[in-house]
Amino acid sequence: MNDLHGIIFAYRSNPHLRELTQPRNTCSVPFGGRYRLVDFMLSNMVNAGITDIGIIVHESYQSLLDHVGSGKDWDLSRKHGGLRILPPFSFAEQNGEYHGVLQALSSVSSYLQKIRQDYVILAGGDLIVNLPVSDIFQHHLDSGADITAVCTRTPTGSDPRDTVYCTIGANGLITDAAVHPNQPEGCECLQVYILSKSLMMSLVEHSASHGVISFSRGVLQGMADTLRISPYIFQGYVARTHSVRQYFEKSMDLLNPAVRADLFNPQFPIRTKDQSNPSTYYGPEASAVNSLIADGCIIEGEVDHSILFRGVRVAKGAKVSHCVLMQSAYVGENSILSYVIGDKNVRIRSNRTLMGHSTYPLAIAKNTEI
Amino acid sequence: MKKECIAMLLAGGQGSRLYALTTHIAKPAVPFGGKYRIIDFPLSNCVNSGIDTVGVLTQYRPMELNSYVGNGQPWDLDRLDGGVHILPPYVSAGEQGTWYKGTANAIYQNMSFIELYDPDYVLILSGDHIYKMNYAEMLSHHKKEGAACTISVLEVTMEEATRFGIMNVDEHDTIYEFEEKPAHPKSNLASMGIYIFTWSKLRQYLMEDEADPRSSNDFGKNIIPAMLAAGEKMTAYRFSGYWKDVGTIDSLWDANMDLLSPSSSINLHDTDWPIYARPAGVPPQFMGETAKVSHSLVTGGSSICGSVENSVLFHSVTVEEGASIRYSILMPGAVVRAGATVEYAILAERAVVEAGARVGAPPGGDDWGIAVVAANVTVGAGCTVPPRAMLSEDLKKEGK
Numbered sequence: 001m002n003d004l005h006g007i008i009f010a011y012r013s014n015p016h017l018r019e020l021t022q023p024r025n026t027c028s029v030p031f032g033g034r035y036r037l038v039d040f041m042l043s044n045m046v047n048a049g050i051t052d053i054g055i056i057v058h059e060s061y062q063s064l065l066d067h068v069g070s071g072k073d074w075d076l077s078r079k080h081g082g083l084r085i086l087p088p089f090s091f092a093e094q095n096g097e098y099h100g101v102l103q104a105l106s107s108v109s110s111y112l113q114k115i116r117q118d119y120v121i122l123a124g125g126d127l128i129v130n131l132p133v134s135d136i137f138q139h140h141l142d143s144g145a146d147i148t149a150v151c152t153r154t155p156t157g158s159d160p161r162d163t164v165y166c167t168i169g170a171n172g173l174i175t176d177a178a179v180h181p182n183q184p185e186g187c188e189c190l191q192v193y194i195l196s197k198s199l200m201m202s203l204v205e206h207s208a209s210h211g212v213i214s215f216s217r218g219v220l221q222g223m224a225d226t227l228r229i230s231p232y233i234f235q236g237y238v239a240r241t242h243s244v245r246q247y248f249e250k251s252m253d254l255l256n257p258a259v260r261a262d263l264f265n266p267q268f269p270i271r272t273k274d275q276s277n278p279s280t281y282y283g284p285e286a287s288a289v290n291s292l293i294a295d296g297c298i299i300e301g302e303v304d305h306s307i308l309f310r311g312v313r314v315a316k317g318a319k320v321s322h323c324v325l326m327q328s329a330y331v332g333e334n335s336i337l338s339y340v341i342g343d344k345n346v347r348i349r350s351n352r353t354l355m356g357h358s359t360y361p362l363a364i365a366k367n368t369e370i
Numbered sequence: 371m372k373k374e375c376i377a378m379l380l381a382g383g384q385g386s387r388l389y390a391l392t393t394h395i396a397k398p399a400v401p402f403g404g405k406y407r408i409i410d411f412p413l414s415n416c417v418n419s420g421i422d423t424v425g426v427l428t429q430y431r432p433m434e435l436n437s438y439v440g441n442g443q444p445w446d447l448d449r450l451d452g453g454v455h456i457l458p459p460y461v462s463a464g465e466q467g468t469w470y471k472g473t474a475n476a477i478y479q480n481m482s483f484i485e486l487y488d489p490d491y492v493l494i495l496s497g498d499h500i501y502k503m504n505y506a507e508m509l510s511h512h513k514k515e516g517a518a519c520t521i522s523v524l525e526v527t528m529e530e531a532t533r534f535g536i537m538n539v540d541e542h543d544t545i546y547e548f549e550e551k552p553a554h555p556k557s558n559l560a561s562m563g564i565y566i567f568t569w570s571k572l573r574q575y576l577m578e579d580e581a582d583p584r585s586s587n588d589f590g591k592n593i594i595p596a597m598l599a600a601g602e603k604m605t606a607y608r609f610s611g612y613w614k615d616v617g618t619i620d621s622l623w624d625a626n627m628d629l630l631s632p633s634s635s636i637n638l639h640d641t642d643w644p645i646y647a648r649p650a651g652v653p654p655q656f657m658g659e660t661a662k663v664s665h666s667l668v669t670g671g672s673s674i675c676g677s678v679e680n681s682v683l684f685h686s687v688t689v690e691e692g693a694s695i696r697y698s699i700l701m702p703g704a705v706v707r708a709g710a711t712v713e714y715a716i717l718a719e720r721a722v723v724e725a726g727a728r729v730g731a732p733p734g735g736d737d738w739g740i741a742v743v744a745a746n747v748t749v750g751a752g753c754t755v756p757p758r759a760m761l762s763e764d765l766k767k768e769g770k
Binding site: 033072257270281292295307 | 403404405443444630638639644645646647649651652653654655656657658659660661662663664665666667668669670678682683684
């Protein structure tokens with residue numbers, strides 16, 4: 001499919017993720033044992049045959065740049081097209097981060113003008129989902145809509161005050177939107193949109209001249225009368241992580257085989273940066289149950305109900321339960337961890353006891369030694 | 371562009387002693403160690419040693435090997451200048467094309483490739499050994515000694531020496547004699563099949579060898595003896611560390627088991643000398659509620675609900691509840707259904723062991739050996755594959 005161009009928004013840094021977003025923006029938060037959040041949307045687009053993708057960033061994108069590199073792990077390192085990272089072109093008119101999708105788009109308008117495809121898909125880089133982008137595009141072409149908005153009827157569990165809900169009218173089109181209400185109203189909007197390049201350019205122009213910065217307020221609410229906005233109801237698993245607790249819950253969702261089957265469909269693989277890790281070694285006294293464990297780990301203690309990223313080491317006698325341990329975390333001998341999220345390179349020395357709770361998992365910042 | 375040293379990797383071997391494991395693939399493409407194929411070891415050694423130009427000489431069943439090596443990206447060998455090149459036999463204009471007649475002939479047929487890089491030295495490697503080695507150190511030994519040829523050697527026991535090509539050396543480790551599998555070895559220095567030649571010398575001996583119709587065009591049988599006879603300076607480079615030929619079912623099984631032994635010196639978790647592989651791109655492994663895994667290597671994409679002990683599991687392996695795996699190697703995509711038992715066995719890619727079946731048995735009896743189930747072969751429910759069996763067709767219970 002070469003008529004669709006991907007744009008991923010990776011400019012948000014969610015303060016509710018606390019320690020997890022100290023060193024990085026939301027899209028490069030590690031998830032699922034070997035991925036970064038942005039891997040899901042990048043792979044969704046690549047799996048639909050999209051060859052040109054721009055990622056709009058604003059700040060703390062060092063970690064994201066390091067992760068995506070030239071894009072070769074997604075086959076996006078191309079002579080023509082491929083992956084582009086788009087930092088703000090000009091700081092003159094901005095102070096602080098982008099406040100909305102339209103504002104972000106208008107700040108990279110010179111890039112947008114050069115898009116060689118007729119259609120664009122706009123999506124956040126922090127959705128955990130395996131979206132059938134080809135089907136959605138076909139739906140868009142078949143429906144003749146001006147804009148297709150991807151929605152779900154299954155609550156993703158995100159805070160309504162941080163979510164957009166769509167009202168679907170009798171004609172099957174979106175007639176209104178509730179932006180950040182106190183209670184969920186109707187269909188949850190995933191804020192993934194397909195529209196023509198020309199419509200996007202005119203929306204960006206309109207937004208710049210009228211000071212409209214938010215797509216949901218400016219377009220879903222403001223233009224529902226004049227544009228045909230068609231919903232695409234996605235039935236599969238989708239998750240967002242707006243808080244540390246939610247990050248923990250969504251991580252634990254992966255221990256459910258149905259969720260894994262949905263997210264990690266071998267026909268539509270989620271790709272990530274390759275690290276050339278060896279297989280994971282389980283020692284003679286190791287025990288690992290109900291856990292998702294990446295390659296390159298050395299497990300000599302006990303692991304239960306946990307997600308272990310690449311290169312994690314659990315020493316003899318250590319007990320890790322209900323934990324998420326990111327890349328190269330180390331748990332020393334006889335240490336006991338429960339409901340802990342250990343960020344990259346966290347080092348827990350021997351004989352330590354760390355307990356969080358399911359309602360308040362203990363997040364330990366990157367590189368901390370305890 | 372000129373290169374000081376390039377590598378030529380002999381990957382055309384049929385690997386007939388691996389039987390069912392190499393009916394569809396060349397030996398260097400055989401999976402090894404949970405994540406790798408045999409060829410990853412010499413390729414990674416090259417890159418880690420600073421050699422960025424590698425010719426891979428293929429002949430037997432090259433399709434899978436070709437697509438695995440591809441453009442060399444996983445080894446950082448996708449270069450504009452140099453990089454990895456697959457070199458199959460070819461037909462020149464007006465000539466009769468031939469297969470590679472021997473290891474030396476394979477290099478002879480690719481002299482024009484070597485001369486593209488105008489190298490001072492050529493490193494000759496084979497695709498059937500597991501080891502980590504810094505070829506740069508071997509090259510500096512070669513240069514220091516001013517040798518025409520340096521052969522990497524390993525000290526083995528005198529008993530083992532009868533199974534190897536043995537180098538007899540003087541007090542300066544200069545080789546004066548080469549004996550292939552001697553009944554009464556004079557030395558315990560076994561050739562590892564790794565040679566560095568000064569290219570101008572090798573070129574001359576390859577031309578002479580090719581002109582000799584009685585020659586079998588082999589490095590060990592012809593080139594090395596000819597150079598010794600002519601009085602060329604040949605030196606041994608002593609290597610100490612893990613090295614294993616994995617040309618047989620037993621040695622392949624042994625070498626995989628060595629990865630589980632803390633005392634073996636091959637450590638794949640060592641980040642100073644990484645071994646690279648083409649990634650499978652699979653999600654993390656899942657350990658179910660009933661999983662029991664000890665002293666084993668397990669790889670991404672696998673789902674384990676049974677018990678796994680002293681085994682090496684590659685990516686995307688399934689072990690169902692109640693199944694038991696002991697002292698075995700399960701290659702990518704192998705499936706072991708509920709209640710089945712796999713012991714002292716190798717299951718090749720996508721082999722399936724149905725419920726309640728039994729493959730292999732613990733050592734015992736005169737006719738014992740590792741059981742092998744070939745790629746894509748299914749062992750039917752309740753069937754038994756005895757030790758040392760080589761199953762290359764589906765097995766079904768009689769009367770079903």
